[in-house]
Amino acid sequence: MGKVLKIGIVDDNKAFRESLRFFTESILKHQVIAEAHDGQHYLSMAFNHIPDIVLMDIEMPGVNGIETTRQLIQQKFPAKIIAVTNHTEKYLIKELIAIGFKGTVYKNNIHADLPEALDKVEKGQLFFPTRYI
Numbered sequence: 422m423g424k425v426l427k428i429g430i431v432d433d434n435k436a437f438r439e440s441l442r443f444f445t446e447s448i449l450k451h452q453v454i455a456e457a458h459d460g461q462h463y464l465s466m467a468f469n470h471i472p473d474i475v476l477m478d479i480e481m482p483g484v485n486g487i488e489t490t491r492q493l494i495q496q497k498f499p500a501k502i503i504a505v506t507n508h509t510e511k512y513l514i515k516e517l518i519a520i521g522f523k524g525t526v527y528k529n530n531i532h533a534d535l536p537e538a539l540d541k542v543e544k545g546q547l548f549f550p551t552r553y554i
Contacts, residue, residue, distance in 0.1 A: 426543055429455040429470065431463045431486060432478040432505065441476065441505075441531070449536060460489030467498060474542055475502045476526070476535075479517075487520060494521040501542050505531070514549050524548030 428451050432438045435458070442453045455470035457463035461484040463475075475493075479486035490502050503524040504517050517525060523542045526534045527550070538548040 423540065424543065426451040426474055426539060427454045427472040428452065428539075429457075429463070429467075429472040429475040429500065431457045431460065431475060431481075431489065433459050433481040434478075437478075437528070444532060444535070445476075448532075449539070451539070460484030460486060460492075463489055464492060467493060468496075471498075472500050474523075474539060475500050476505050477502050477522075479504050479506045480508070487517075490520055490522060503538055503542055503548070518547070518549065525550065 428445050430438055430441055430453055432441065438456060438458070442456065445451050445453055454472050455466060457466065459481045464484065477486040477490055486504065493502065501523040502521070503526060504522045505526055505528060507528050509527060514525060524538045524547055526538050534550055541548040
């Protein structure tokens with residue numbers, strides 16, 4: 422097992438957030454240090470609990486994950502951000518890379534892809550699976 426990562430989770434779906442926290446902590450053995458139900462909530466607390474990696478839902482009411490990530494990058498937030506989404510369109514992947522996301526995991530395949538995504542992104546690599554495109 423590699424380094425224990427500090428993880429932030431931002432998702433408006435409480436059940437998904439709790440499931441992701443359980444998987445991240447109990448199965449992958451990382452530590453979730455911050456959770457938020459939307460982008461505005463995360464922006465208000467981001468610099469108080471700085472994780473190594475943030476798992477950011479990109480489609481949320483209010484301030485969505487794309488705008489939240491733009492603002493965090495503008496503020497030089499040190500954590501790496503992985504998009505969590507159901508959207509697999511190729512144009513979206515290109516947009517996420519341009520914005521500064523370091524990876525993407527699809528919600529319907531998160532258990533299979535998250536371990537590799539966290540490992541690669543933590544090592545400074547990108548993780549954008551393209552098998553659905």
